[in-house]
Structure formats: structure tokens, C-alpha cells
Amino acid sequence: MTKGRSRRTTFGFAVASAALAFAFLLSLSIGAVNIPVADIVTWVTGGLSEDDLGSRVLSGVRFPRSLGAVVVGAVLGSTGAALQGINRTRVVDAHLIGISAAGGLGVALGAVALPSGNLPPAIVVTGALFGGLYALTTRMLGRVGGGTTLVVLMGIAAGFTITAWTGVLVLGVDNPAVPTLSFFIFGSLVGAQTSVVVPAAVVSIIALGILWRIGPGLDLLALGDRTAKHVGFDTKSMIPISLVMVGVAVGSSVAIGGVIGFVGLIVPTVVRPIFGASQRVLIPAAAIVGAALVLVVDTAARTLLSPIEIPIGLIMTGLGGPILIWLLRREVLR
């Protein structure tokens, strides 16, 4: 890494972290009840009475929701970067190729099979399981020999199919504990609760940590799978492991906020010009920027048309769609 590049990386991390901190504070502060930053600080230090309205909103609703947004954004952003490295294209993320949908099916099945008053933490496990297994199959589909385009197109088809049957399942069972159809199409952080956010965060941190460890090997894939193998990267086991880690992280994040698209396409596109293509830098950078993005968009989703809440996926798709078109154009014109 050259000096100029490393200075830019350090500066980038500083700016991104500051943006994340600001977005987090913003998300805690504004909403149906506006809470002054001073009160948030008092709440953090334990100085705010438990009966205080601000205190109840913060601990009961806004803090779990904001933390959930951070986990979801970090997972979707960084897995987008990793998937783009694995598949050697900018036009792929967990949502586009159906990994999020598969995680959603796992979450739906978990919620149906394990009914309780609230969403049980076990949906993190079922989401992660389905996400991981499905991500692994995307590799097998790609093995057919059609290359990246086929992986993406098959992923889109599989994603639609899975989402459709998830919808049938969700509409078919009359169970208030199961999230609504909208949750599995557009996502929502409305119901984010600590009992789900915390286990999902733990699972995601472990999965992303393993992905980060494998990162330098994933960089080699830019030279082609064969060359990566020639320089000693165990593509046969490491690519499947990486995909499973992507699926596990994404699946567990779906348990928090449902199926939210485009984060993994938007974030790496923004982050790569500043931080470069190396996964060791890209994964954490995309995690921070992804977290900030989801926090800001979620805050907008619940405040713009207040008291109506806009599903977060609608705004994200509205922002991400044009970026996808631009990416596709660039990919073809290259």
C-alpha cells in the first residue's frame, strides 16, 4: 500500500466513523418524540429516570431499533463487497441473488414453527441456516459454467421464487407472531427488539470476522480462480466457506429487519473509490458506511411521512435502482 493510499484510508475511516456516530445519535434523537442530545447523554450515563418518557422510548424502542439498523447495514454493506470480490462483478449483492430471500424464508419458517408472543431469538438461527445453505448453492449453480451472469440471473429467479413461497406461507398461517408479507419484501425495523438484535449481532460479527480473515485470498480472485489457486489460495474450500459466512450473516440480519435490498450494491460503489479494492479494508469500511446508510434511511423512513412509516426497502430501492442501472451500463460498456 502506498503512502498516499494509506493516508486516504485512515482519513476515510475517520470520516466514516464520525458519520456513523452522527447517524446513530440522529436516529436516537428524532422521531414521534424528539429527544434532545443532552437527554440521550444523560440516559447513557444512567442519569435519566426510568419513568421518563425519553428514557422509555430510548430503551424500549429507539435504541434496539438503531442498533438493529447498524447490524443490518454493516452486514449488507460488507457482504456486498465480499460477494462482488467472489463473483468478480460489481453487479451483485446478497439481495439481488436471493440470499436475503432465503434468509427470509428461514425466518418465516422459524417464526411459524416456534410461535411465541414475540419474535423468538431462534429465528436468527433459522435465518442464518437458510441464508448459509442457499449461498452455498449459488456457487454450485455457477459451476454449471455460465459464469457470473448466470449466477446473478439464476439468483434473481431463485430469489423471486423463494419470496413468493414465503409470502404464501406467511399469508397462510394466521399467527400474529409471524411478521407481515411486507417485512419479507421491503423489510422493516419497526419490531426490532434486543432479544433478536443481540444474537444476530453476535452471529454476524463472527461470520464477518471469518470473512475478513479470508479477505486477502478473496482479493486474489480478481486475477481469476485459476491464478488464485496458483498462488496458493484454497479456492475449493475457501470460496464455499466465504459464501456460507455471507449467507449466515445476511440470514441473521434478516431476522432483525427483514429483506432490505440494494444496500450491498450502493455501499461498495461508494466505498471502493476511496478505500481501494482490498477486502481487508473494504469489508470494515463497507460495514461502517452500510450501518450509517441504513440508520439514516431508517430515520427518514419513520419521520418523512410521520405518523405513516415508509417501509425502509422502498426508499433503499428508490435510491439503489438508479445505481444498479448505472452499474449495469458500466459493466456492459467496459
Place this chain on the structure above:
Amino acid sequence: MNLEMRNVTVSVRGHDLLSDVSILLPAGSRTAVIGPNGAGKSTLLATLAGDVKPSAGEVRIGGEQIHLLSPRKLARTRSVLAQTHTTDVAFSVQQAVAMGRFPYRFDAGVSSEENRMAVDGAIADLDVESLRDRQVRSLSGGERQRTAIARVLAQSTPIVLLDEPTTALDIRHQESVMALVDRLHSQQRTIVAVLHDLNVVSHFDRVILLSRGTVAAQGKPADVLTSELLSSVYEYPIDVVPHPTDDRFLILPQRRHP
């Protein structure tokens, strides 16, 4: 370190790309692999590299069966310049060359100084110093080829396998690659190169001429590069004439069309 193929057959969908090929490449030898399109040159190299598992027979590298070596151990034993069409590489030349040091990561026995020197040395050897910070995708075909060879060199392996190393290179860089082959040879490394340009074959000590998946001839360039042998294998009349200034040969196709 020597490299050996014993009765190797490689079949793809019932079609033999190589059939019953046995070759021994002694440690420190320089071998050129030649033959017409579809003769099995790239398959031979891929099999020697461990990319392709033979349907029959075995490949031994330093006496050990190649498919029993871990990817990392293998990468410390042989480096490969493959024919790739991967062009959209968003890494700098420096980063791409440094990827050749991947098998030495997390190795306490290899200092970062040693890694840096291997990368810097390879960059200087392939004359890509001025391109160091450029993105690989912004390079010309020849510059990209030199970057790839630099990566192979940075890998510092006793066995070096090159698939058409001089493709896309101008005469000056073609010659500097040949000089590089000579230098690797002086370091006792085993070199195998698949070549299309028969005029550079004289740089090598040994030649393997492939024809339809079998070895048609092998031996010293003077023994293999004969008009009769080449004309029969390439199915086209070829003249072999002595080079005017040194002991190499010039291989020229006869002009049959008006």
C-alpha cells in the same frame, strides 16, 4: 526440483486431450513445449501445475504426488503463468505483483523485508517500475503480461511454468523475458514454457513436440527443430535455417500461396 509425468492421460467427455504422456523434466532444466493448436500444450502445462487431475497416470513434483500437496505447499513449489483473460483487475501493479507472495503469508520464517525485496525485484526485472501505482485494468496487453510474469517471479519457486510468456510482448520485452528465463536457469530453477513462436525455442535446452495429445518428439532443439519433423506435425511445409549471427535456428513457413 524435478517434475515428472508418468503415463498421463487426460480425458474430457471421452475425448483424450493427452494420452499416455511420460516426460521427465530434471531439476534446473529449461524445456519448451511446442505443437500445433489443439495438440495439448496448455493441458500439459495445466496438468503439470496441478490444475487438472489426470484420468490415468500421475504427476510427481520433487518425487511427491502433486495432488497430495496442500495448495500452499504447491504454491511454494511451482509458480504458473496462465493464459488469462481477466482484465478488470481493480488492483495496482504493485498489489498484483505482491499477490505472488500469498503462500508466504503468516510465515514467521519469511520476513516482511524478504517479501518486499521479492516484489521490488520482480517489478524491476519486468520493467514495470513506472507502472507500479497504475491499476492493472488500465494497462495495455503487453504491460499486463509483464505484470503477470512479475507476479510469477515474486512467488520465488523452484519450478516455473509459463504458458506463452512472450504473447503480446514487443521484441525488446520478448528478449528480456528470454533473458529472464536464462537467469532463472542460472539459479537452478526448473522452467517449462509453452511456446507458439518457434523462433524463441532455441533459448531452451530441451523441446517437447506435441501432436494430438501425444509426444511426437523430445530432445535438444537441434534434434527436434528439423524441417521434416515440424512439417509433418504442423502439417505445413516448414524450413529450418541457421541463424546468420549465432547458433540458433530460424523457423520459416514456406510461402505456398501466390
